[in-house]
Amino acid sequence: MSPEVQISQPPSRLQLLADAVFRRLCVAFACLSILLVALIVWRIAYAAAPAASQYGLGFLSGRTWDANNGQYAILPEIWGTLYSSLLALFFGTAFGVAAAIFLSEGYLASFLFGLLKVFHIEFHSFWGRIPQEGENLLRNLIELLAAIPSVVYGLWGLFVVIPLIRPLCNWLHLKMGWLPIFGTDLSGPGMLPAAIVLSIMVLPTITAISRDALTSVPPKLRMAAYGLGATRWETILAVILPTALRGIFGGVVLAFGRALGETMALAMLVGNANQISVSLFSPANTLAALLANNFPEARPKDVAVLMYAALVLLGITLLVNMIGAFMLQRASGDREGGKA
């Protein structure tokens, strides 16, 4: 060995031991996250087993929830969960995709250009970055919608949305009450305010994923459509949206999964009424809200029933989320295939 100091050297025995320990530790922790999911499913299913064997599938199709007489069934809650989520998805998709188109089509740039053209200063380099910055700002603002805790949305819905839409809803009921969806009046909490707040909560998910799908449409397709003389919206409707459709749809399904599991805003706004109604203004209930309202004062024999309801919710959301994740994966697979 030369006397000069070597920086590189083989690891000592202690270092090799530390390496082996740390590797195994990483594997153990990785296994822990799989175990966690398995444990959650097993724990809920195990606790639900007594109720599942007692009530069976009738639990899913009955309509009464009467803790005093030991009668439990959750069809109204399943209905309320699906109805509120689909309504929220309807509003959320319309506004979310619109915002995604606005953010991905360079509208701010053309607007700014048009504005500056009036003053004949449109070619100054100072303006170059502004549209980009503006789009980033708008995107961050929409993402902020996702950062606000759901209990704050519940509070806001209770004191802002309900008083705001109540006169309009009652007017609609008065004039068009023969339509089943306007069949009752809005006396306070109800389906529509819950769905509106829920749609605001799922909008950021839809916008973010749709925007990704729209911006990853190959620019050549757009150029070709413009070159053929299509207007901006002919291009969007005939070329860009169909190309990005699968990605957008995957985002919508993921948002559906989020809407199904959302708890607090619904527990505060949906009204907790155990009934099935197509009216937008009648109070209803959802699975998550049922759990939130009944768990804190549950007696031991109620717990199994609530666990059964939790198991149903778990099954529905897992199914929807897997479909969404699968579709997004296929959408990105398509794109990679297109490039090759």
Add this chain to the structure above:
Amino acid sequence: MSAGPSPIEQELNPLSGVNFADLEKSLLRPRTLASGLLSTLVAAMTILALIPLFSVVWMLVWRGGHKLSLLCFTQLPPAPLEQGGGFGNAIVGTLIIVALATLISVPVGVLSAVYLERSDQRNKLAQAVRFAAKVLTGFPSILAGVFAYGAIVLATGGYSAIAGAIAVSILMLPTILLTAEDAIRMVPVKMKEAAIGMGATSTQVTWMVSLPTALPGILTGIMLAVARGAGETAPLLFTSLFSNYWPIRHGHVNLMQPTASLAVLIYNFAGMPFENQVELAWAAALVLVLLVLVTNLIGQSLSNRQAQ
């Protein structure tokens, strides 16, 4: 010259026969008009989608800021019909629960991410871990509470801060894991290979090269997860429940008792028919949103700095 340009003229100037007035973009044409109208509609819908954000912020500042004072931070929640009061214990409780949840989820998340980054893409175990993380991403928050209730509250015989923290940590884990994996993958392979060439073990590479380099990205994930965890209500409702007393008494913290949190306080007070409680709920919401937003912004600024 009467009708149209002659062939020679067209040869010399291909644009001579074109009526330029026809090429002018005109809103009078149905196609252009439809395009313009749809563009306006989309712009209007984007603005409309942002109105709730401004409305929430305005209400928080107006109603919450109106009530917010130093007393809110030092007083305990008032009894019904009592005036004044605050939510100091809820702030401390939220901080305790989130800190505990972070302590649980950070080691699991980051070490799992280290494992994922090291293992082959086609490794079955790695795929299963990634799948588990994705499942947890879309996991309804109330079910984390249900799980913690079944596994901790029933087992230990009482509501506690620990049970709440475990429920929240389940929701924080996927964010930390997936962002940490991305951040560690972004570390240039050359740096790792250089370290391996110097004779470093893979543990040394992880601790001295990968993790320090990926730290901003990992911290971003942690901050985003903390922001989400602090705002969660559903998993706390029946795990840490609520308490009208301070979580820290006589200088020591009791983690095995019901603990107040801002989110549960807002939920409880929002439904009360008393003006004072509702005002306090707004003030608590303002504090909670500020807490969440500041954490979020810190996280985002960390990752922006890394990107530049």
